[in-house]
Amino acid sequence: MLQRNKAVEVSGITKRFGSLIAVDNVSFDVMEGEIFGFLGPNGAGKTTLIRMLTTLIKPTSGEATVGCCDVTKQPAAVRREIGVVPQAMTSDLDLTGFENMDIYARFYGISSKERKDRIPYLLETVGLSARANELVAAYSGGMRRRLEIARVLVHRPKILFLDEPTIGLDPQSRRVVWDFLRKLMEEASITIFITTHYMEEAEMLCSRVAIIDSGRIVVIGSPKELKSQIPGNDIVSLAVENLTDILVDRVNHLPFVHKVNTEDGNVRIYVDHGAQDLPLLIDEVKSSGGKVLSATVHEQSLEDVFIHYTGKSIREEEGKKVSFLVGAGIPQKWGR
Amino acid sequence: MRSDGLRVLAVIERDLKKFRRNPLVIAMSVLLPLIYLVILGHSFQGKLQALPLVVANLDSGPYSRNVMDNLRAVEAGPKTFSLVIVGNEKDAIDGIRRGKYKAGLIIPPDFSKRVALKGRPEVGLFLDNTDGISSEAVKNAVMGGLRSIRSDYVSIRDKSDEILLRDITLYKQVDYYESLVPGVVIMAIFLGTLTTGAFNIVMDRFLGVDESYLLTPLSKSDIVAGLIISGLFITTIIAVVILAVSMLMTGIHFSRSPQQFASILLIIILTTLCLLSLMFVILGRINHPRVVGILSGFLNVILFFPSGAVYPIASFPQWLKTFAKINPEAYAVDALKGLLFKGADLASIATDIAFLLVFTMVMMTTAIMTFRRTL
Numbered sequence: 001m002l003q004r005n006k007a008v009e010v011s012g013i014t015k016r017f018g019s020l021i022a023v024d025n026v027s028f029d030v031m032e033g034e035i036f037g038f039l040g041p042n043g044a045g046k047t048t049l050i051r052m053l054t055t056l057i058k059p060t061s062g063e064a065t066v067g068c069c070d071v072t073k074q075p076a077a078v079r080r081e082i083g084v085v086p087q088a089m090t091s092d093l094d095l096t097g098f099e100n101m102d103i104y105a106r107f108y109g110i111s112s113k114e115r116k117d118r119i120p121y122l123l124e125t126v127g128l129s130a131r132a133n134e135l136v137a138a139y140s141g142g143m144r145r146r147l148e149i150a151r152v153l154v155h156r157p158k159i160l161f162l163d164e165p166t167i168g169l170d171p172q173s174r175r176v177v178w179d180f181l182r183k184l185m186e187e188a189s190i191t192i193f194i195t196t197h198y199m200e201e202a203e204m205l206c207s208r209v210a211i212i213d214s215g216r217i218v219v220i221g222s223p224k225e226l227k228s229q230i231p232g233n234d235i236v237s238l239a240v241e242n243l244t245d246i247l248v249d250r251v252n253h254l255p256f257v258h259k260v261n262t263e264d265g266n267v268r269i270y271v272d273h274g275a276q277d278l279p280l281l282i283d284e285v286k287s288s289g290g291k292v293l294s295a296t297v298h299e300q301s302l303e304d305v306f307i308h309y310t311g312k313s314i315r316e317e318e319g320k321k322v323s324f325l326v327g328a329g330i331p332q333k334w335g336r
Numbered sequence: 337m338r339s340d341g342l343r344v345l346a347v348i349e350r351d352l353k354k355f356r357r358n359p360l361v362i363a364m365s366v367l368l369p370l371i372y373l374v375i376l377g378h379s380f381q382g383k384l385q386a387l388p389l390v391v392a393n394l395d396s397g398p399y400s401r402n403v404m405d406n407l408r409a410v411e412a413g414p415k416t417f418s419l420v421i422v423g424n425e426k427d428a429i430d431g432i433r434r435g436k437y438k439a440g441l442i443i444p445p446d447f448s449k450r451v452a453l454k455g456r457p458e459v460g461l462f463l464d465n466t467d468g469i470s471s472e473a474v475k476n477a478v479m480g481g482l483r484s485i486r487s488d489y490v491s492i493r494d495k496s497d498e499i500l501l502r503d504i505t506l507y508k509q510v511d512y513y514e515s516l517v518p519g520v521v522i523m524a525i526f527l528g529t530l531t532t533g534a535f536n537i538v539m540d541r542f543l544g545v546d547e548s549y550l551l552t553p554l555s556k557s558d559i560v561a562g563l564i565i566s567g568l569f570i571t572t573i574i575a576v577v578i579l580a581v582s583m584l585m586t587g588i589h590f591s592r593s594p595q596q597f598a599s600i601l602l603i604i605i606l607t608t609l610c611l612l613s614l615m616f617v618i619l620g621r622i623n624h625p626r627v628v629g630i631l632s633g634f635l636n637v638i639l640f641f642p643s644g645a646v647y648p649i650a651s652f653p654q655w656l657k658t659f660a661k662i663n664p665e666a667y668a669v670d671a672l673k674g675l676l677f678k679g680a681d682l683a684s685i686a687t688d689i690a691f692l693l694v695f696t697m698v699m700m701t702t703a704i705m706t707f708r709r710t711l
Contacts, residue, residue, distance in 0.1 A: 054551055056711045079553045090548035107552035151548075 004031045006065075007159050007191035008053065013062030015048050022048040024215035025062070030159075030193055030208075035185055037206030038195040039302065045215040046195035047087060050163045053193070054084045067158055080108070083152030087163040089144045093137040097128055097147050100136060101154055108155040115154075122150040126180065142173035149180065160184070162194045166201060178205055199302040211306055218309045226305045231258030234274030235304055238267045239293040240285055247288040254284060263313070274298070364630045372637055375656070379641045382651035384473040389417035390428040390437040397448020403459070406481035407441075416477035432464050432506060434684040435674055438650075439463050439474040451499070458500035465505040466677035468512065470648045475503055510677050514586045517579070518672035519645025522607065522665050524578035526639065528571030529611040530632050533563045534619040534703075541623035547711065556709050564612045564700070571608045576601070588676060599682055600675050606692040607668040613696055614664070616703035639665045667691045 008030035015023040023045040030036040038046050051057045053066050055075035064071045067081035091100045101119045110118075123132050126146040136144060145165070152160065165181070166174040182205065184190050196202050202209045203223045211218040211226070219226060240247070243265055251269060252260045256277055259270040267285075271277045274297035282292050307313055355361065391407065393400050411419050420437065422428050428440035442460040450457035461478055463471040482499045537559075540546040549559070579600070583590065590596070618635070619628060642649070642656050643665035649657060660666045671688035674680035682689070 051711065056547060056550060058710060076553055076555070079551060082551075084547075084551045086547045086551075088544040088547065090545040092545060092548075093543075104548070104552070107549060107554050109553075 004033065006030065007032045007034075007067065008036075008193065009065040010053070011063050013049070013052060013059050013064050015045075015052060015057065016060045021215050023052070023059075026212075026215070026217050027062075028210055028217060028220055030191060032191050033185065033189045034207040035181065035192040035194065035205055037202040037209040038193070038212055039197070039199070039202040039206075039209050039306070040195075040212035041197055044197075044212045046197075046212060047163055048215075049212075050084075050161055050193070050195055054082060054161050055079055080155075081158045083155065083157030083160045085145075085148045085152055085160075085162045085165055087167060089141075089148060091136045091139075091144055091147050091151065093135065096133050096135055097123065097139070097143075098132040100147065101151050104151050105154045110155060118154060122153055126150040127176075142169055142176075145169060145173070145177065149177070153184075156188075157190065159191045159193065162192065164195055164197070166196070166198065174201070181205060199306070203302050209302065211302075211309060213306075213310045219305070223302055226302065227300050230270065230300055230304055230308045232270035233272050233300060234270075235298055235300055236269040236271055236274050236278055236281055237296045237298075238269070238281065238285065239265060239295075240267055241291040241293055242289055243267065244289065247285060247290050250288050251281065251284055254280070256280075261307075261311070263307075268307070358626075360627065361630065364634065368630075368633055368637070371634065375637050375641050378653050378656050379651075380647050382647075382653065383414075384470060384648060384651045385415045386418045387416060387439070387470050387474050387648075387650045388420060388437040389474055389478070390420045390422055390431050390440040391443070392422050392425050392428045392440065393443045394425070394445045395443050395447040397452075399448040399451040399457070400443045403443060403447075403481065407478070410477050410481055414477065417474055429462055429506070432462055433678065433680075435464070435670065435678070435680070437464070438467065438470045439478070441478055456500065458502050461501055461503045463503055463505050464507070464678075466507050466510045466515070466673060467648055468510065468515065470650055471505075475501075507678055508589065514588050515673070515677075516646065517582045517586055517588060518669050518676060519640070519643065520582050521575055521579045521604065521672060522643065522645060522668050523636075523640060524575045525571055525604065525607050525611060525668075526636060526665070527632075528574045529567060529608060529615050530628065530635075532567030532570050533612045534616040535625075535628055536563055538619055538622050538625055538628055542625055550709060550711065556707050557704050559709075560616060560700075560704050560707055564609065564616065567612045568605065568608050571612070572601075572604055575604045575608065579604070590676065595681075596675060596679070599685075600672065602682075603668060603671045603675065603685075603688070603692075606689065606696065607664065610664045610668070610692050610696045610699065613699035613703050617699050617706065620703060620707050639663055642666065643669045645669045664692060664695050 006029045008028075010029070011027045013023060013026050014021065026045075026049065038049065040046055048057070052059045053064055053071060055071050055078050058072055066078045068074075069077040069081075071078050091097075092103075095103065098119060101123065102115055105115045105119065120129065120132075123129050126149060128143060128147060128150065131139065131143065136147065139147065149162075149165070162181070166177050169177065178201070181192055181194075185192055194201075194205065206223065208220065208222050209226065210220040219229075221229075243262065248260055248262060248267065251257060251267065256271055256273075257269055258272075261268050269277075269281060271281075278295060278297055282295065285292050303313065389407075391404070393404060407417075407419060410416055417438070420431075422431070425442050428437070428442060431437045432440050440462040442462065444459065446455075447457050447459065449455065459482070461475060463475060465471050479501055482501060537546065540549075618631065622628065638659075640646075642652065642660050642663055644660065645665070649660045649666065652660060667688040671685040671692075674685045674688075678684075
């Protein structure tokens with residue numbers, strides 16, 4: 001394989017908001033031309049991290065180089081090289097799709113000639129040509145998301161950051177976005193950095209994934225590598241009545257079982273051939289005094305990698321604390 | 337069991353909870369009426385004091401000295417005016433025209449002689465009648481001073497020897513209705529600058545769309561200057577329309593020289609820039625339109641009422657006078673009054689222009705410095 005350059009180089013980056021450590025000593029590299037994913041539950045620090053890398057907030061400590069330059073020392077130079085699709089929809093509702101693109105392009109000082117060529121092409125690419133002259137207020141969520149993506153490509157960024165690019169989209173729109181991103185990476189050889197809490201998205205899209213939990217990187221690798229680190233191929237999940245430690249221990253000692261863990265009355269059993277092993281497992285539970293209420297068998301996914309490394313499933317993080325002045329409109333320094 | 341009638345309680349509770357969690361709103365709803373009380377209570381119908389009265393005493397006789405003594409007594413006692421003595425009539429009248437003095441008393445060379453010879457003595461009082469409230473107050477105080485001369489020295493004479501106060505109005509009469517026009521224009525500028533410029537940033541933050549341009553190479557000064565210029569454009573148009581309409585409504589006659597128009601436009605533009613940059617400093621870090629609503633009431637009361645737009649600054653207590661000295665709206669009102677009612681030239685409103693310019697530059701620099709280009 002060709003020697004590739006680093007597009008993003010992060011070392012020991014940390015962000016504190018008061019006593020909360022949103023991002024805790026995170027280091028990683030992203031190579032040019034790859035789709036790098038940050039996978040983690042809501043509240044894990046993904047957005048804070050992306051905001052530091054895109055110059056929107058200053059790190060408390062640590063360093064990050066994005067494209068040519070250091071994000072704290074030369075933020076303006078970094079901004080010229082990157083395109084960012086934030087999690088929130090940021091198109092101006094009072095302007096049309098075309099006007100949004102045009103004004104944004106002028107923020108980068110792109111000539112009117114180039115704008116005339118590039119904007120209709122990008123709108124066509126994301127399938128918004130027919131609605132280009134309507135106010136964005138009349139767009140659906142999916143259309144607005146596609147406009148956001150088209151908009152950040154207007155200045156031909158070298159590195160594209162997308163924060164939860166498909167959040168709230170229906171499966172069909174999600175697939176459109178994925179195809180588009182993959183095409184971008186292949187044809188325009190753009191480096192893409194995405195954050196997501198959708199396992200499937202990370203698995204489908206990313207060449208490498210960093211799993212992040214509570215502000216820390218748990219593990220980094222390609223989806224394939226990460227999955228290969230978990231014992232077995234399949235996971236059998238059993239909901240069991242009268243679950244006891246003895247029962248778990250007996251299941252764990254079956255010769256074909258690699259690993260067992262429990263979460264809220266559910267037993268997750270790591271095996272090689274789930275469908276084949278399921279009847280044997282049910283029998284074992286029965287003979288140990290338990291009762292199987294339901295059972296599922298699935299192939300290992302990144303979700304299981306996450307559970308393997310963090311001991312919990314990707315869950316909704318409990319709500320963040322809010323400064324008492326928030327409703328009064330005083331800006332609060334709190335990460336999302 | 338469902339109790340439908342109690343659903344209203346949930347609406348009430350929700351509203352009360354939201355109110356309780358907004359300390360700034362609570363504080364301001366208590367403070368604002370009290371601020372109105374203090375500011376309005378001291379900016380209307382107060383006793384006018386220390387109105388600048390220029391005196392040119394061209395008579396060296398004893399009776400004019402007597403008049404001067406009486407005037408000094410008023411200056412020391414009721415303090416209606418403060419005296420400035422000049423040597424000739426021209427300096428006095430020029431001073432009034434330039435807005436330095438509210439009125440000018442001219443004691444003619446033959447004053448004492450006429451008093452002694454029962455020769456119908458008279459003095460001339462030049463009045464800046466564009467400020468009816470102040471000029472009326474000066475006139476009454478001067479008249480009081482002259483009356484006591486008569487009672488002391490002229491009491492036994494017959495009525496024909498009364499000193500005649502000839503008051504000369506320097507300008508076309510301005511009634512109270514018309515005199516509010518400059519204030520109304522400044523009010524239009526205030527509202528214009530509050531809803532353009534920095535307000536756009538507040539709304540962008542509120543809607544969370546500010547990220548879209550903070551992520552671009554736009555610099556702080558690009559953002560601040562861009563919004564100030566667009567706000568200037570919108571507000572200037574509003575102010576000019578308000579000026580034209582209010583002049584038609586009140587029937588102000590106005591010399592239509594292009595220079596006068598240009599000067600008025602200059603003041604409108606300067607005032608707009610001044611208030612736009614002030615708003616940028618104040619609203620620079622606010623992220624909720626509710627705060628702008630609260631601040632608009634607060635800023636209006638502290639800037640507008642002590643500006644001299646509705647009642648002369650001379651009637652204010654000292655602390656409010658001091659505040660008026662740093663209130664840009666006071667300078668703007670003064671300049672517009674001069675241009676609209678006195679046909680003033682730029683030189684005579686140079687102080688106003690200088691203040692507005694300096695204020696604008698200071699605020700603009702502060703705005704750019706304090707504006708945060710990060711979230």
